[in-house]
Amino acid sequence: MLFDFTSVQQRIVQGLAAKSSWADILYYSTNQRLIDAIAQEISNLAQYDEYLTRETKWSQAQNTSSLLLQATLLNYKPNRKIGSVGTQQRFSTSQTFNASYSVIVDIPKYTVFSDGGDIKVSTTSSNSLLVGANYIDLDVIQGTPVTTNFVVQGLNYEEIDVIDSTIENSNYEVYVNNVLWTEISDIRLATSGTQQVFQVINKPDFSGIILKFGNNIFGQKLSSGDAVKFVYISTLGASGNILASGIITTVESTIYDINGHTVQGYCSNIGPIEGGQDAETAESIRTNGNQAFQTGDRATAEQDYVYLLKTQPIVFKTIVWGEYEKGLDDPSYTPGSYIAPSENMVYICAIDNTGSTISLASQTSIRAFLNTIKSPTDIPSFVDVEMIYMIFNITAYVSDRSYTLSQVKSNILTAVENQYGLAGMDFHVNVDYSDYTTYIDSIAGVDHHDTTATLFNKFSFQTGQYICSFTLSLFPFDANSVSIWVRSHSDTGLGLAGWVEVATDDGAGNLVSVSPYVVLNTSSINYSTGAGTLTLTDATSLPHYATSSPTDYDVKIIYTLTDRNFQLKQRWQYIQYSSEDLVVTTQYTT
């Protein structure tokens, strides 16, 4: 049965015509107008009913609000805006970051720095710049702290609306009468009536949140007149990502030393502040909600582990594998055969949003989380990430003169970041020559291009000795393509300029000195296996040598792979481009 206007109208007329008293009506008639009006309303009603029915279906709903309301049933909580984070917001009382202050300087949580404009970042913990330290690197999140206060009525399950679409997804605190309360995923999961807990519910259109409190059975009930303070980070989300260093250079907050005197401070972000996201889109909720439902809050399959690990705020990217995948990686493996050291092992490699393996403390916390949801026989084992960096050298030719060269360069920088940056890549994802050349060719403004890509791995010297034993991630690689560079941790802010070249290969597998540095003549590299050793017998010319130890330096080994395709050999390997080393040249075609 159809409920469009014409069908309804015809059915009304047919229904009336079936009565013996019926007489025809003209189009321009009062009766026809009434029938039309009724048919129109019935048609509208049917349309609205269809719309509402569709919105109740997970696979068909078009509105984010419909999916948000249904997501609870799938045990999924869509994210609001997520603030970008960085770990290298450098602060100093010296404009050049090379002098210390006479007394300790306090840098409290929520200290704000900015680019002098709209992009502000806040510290996520309290820190101190100690006497003798030239600077301190702070953890920051993009956004500014906001405090809102409420006086409550003391109702059962009292709810407080906080209307602000910029509330950061996970950085907030709730104080009741100045006592910090704890968040719980659902207030009905509170185990007692005295538990000081609250629940955060997203508003259906992400316009804000609702804070929900208990009823003295499920969580402590608020009393009439209680003062509730909600402190949160107001973030820009995706538009607050800062990919370049040296952008956040303004200290917005007033800084004091421990004697209460105002301190003139200077700051700069020496690394990117990234990972910011906007509130989830309808399609993202639809996909992730299904995953949450399939996982069912239990880690059994590999995909369950991946999904559940990603729900942990610290985990940016992760890969999980076990006996089956380990067997797949071994050409001699017979499916189903026993692999002694891998039985029941669940290998996990997880990185944070700076690309580092998550800390031991985070691993411990995740292990505790997994213990409640994994199979009793599963043995989670964390594996460190092996990060491989690509150095792109791109010369792009522009034929369309409506593009400026700087525009095209900017397009290339953005496109490379999106595709080959930490966020764009993932574990165990290869980079093929044809892929990146085609991708760069498709960037707006690029007519054609010459692009080369080399690789490097980072290592460290041994404690107390300028000896570095290494195995490069990918091999074989070309003879005469190896160069070894060293940079002091103090010179991280200098970027590419901080590196000094100390050795190269001679084409026969020996590492040879680059003056003024002296390499022990047994230093070598194996082009087929990537293994090698570098021993610096004279490192005195290294920057900051007098005040540094060998572990205060990074060692970068650059090499050109024989194969133009970068095929990863291990599941814990992760390849990304190095923004510091990216060289982009643009010129018009002649």
Next chain:
Amino acid sequence: MDIANSTEVPIIYDLSLTGGADPYGHIKDVWGADALNNAIKMWIASYRGEAIRNPNSGGYITQWLMKPMNEANIPSITMSIKDGIEQDFSPSLTINAVTVTPNYVQRYWKIYLDVYSSDLKIRTQVSANIKNQV
């Protein structure tokens, strides 16, 4: 009912355009020639777009009511009536006579129509006064 192909003469019926009730409290209704008369009056007073799902019907006369009254508009309104009756009405009507007379003092148009429907076998004369708006 498909009036054009019907061999019977249909009876037409409507509720009175002016509303009201008969002495028994029933809504006042009209039949035959009165019903056709009723429909033509509705058509004369209609505005373009007011018919549901039929935005191009009606409004043939009311479009002239926003213009100053003058002799030059008389043939235009007359042509509009002839055109509109032909375009809008089903079953079709044959126009026997149409006159448009302005009353400049009281600012209205007096419209007289004499029409015949061969399908309905009804002839009717309609006389309507319609106020000019400017």
